[in-house]
Amino acid sequence: MRWRDRYGIRRLRGPKVAKFDREATDADIEALIAFARSRRGVEFYVEPETFATDTTAVAVADDGEWTRRRVGSPAVIHKVARDLALPVYDVQLTGYPPRMRAYNERRRREEDTL
DSSP, X not given: OOOOXXXXXXXXXXXXXXXXXXXXXXXXXXXXXXHXXXXXXXXXXXXXXXXXXXXXXXXXXXXXXXXXXXXXXHHXXXXXXXXXXXXEEEHHHHOOOHHHHHHHHHHHXXXXXX
């Protein structure tokens, strides 16, 4: 079954996909959009393509909660961020926000107490 390329993933990606990874789909982009719409203060962080994985984006909420999805190319997440009026950063230039690490630490402590 062929899926519609609603977000321009195929057009904006270019000719290649990382060797071991699956391609980004509309469902990946829709998951990032749903996350952004259901939380406050969301920012996107673009992670570069590697040999094993396609380009990904991490959406980080105000409280540090985050999710990561494949996006196919930086242009796709830039378009989504522009449509949602949200900031997007290159993680290689900015790093991850401290609130993301704090969220992970809180989650680990909660799991340890269970």
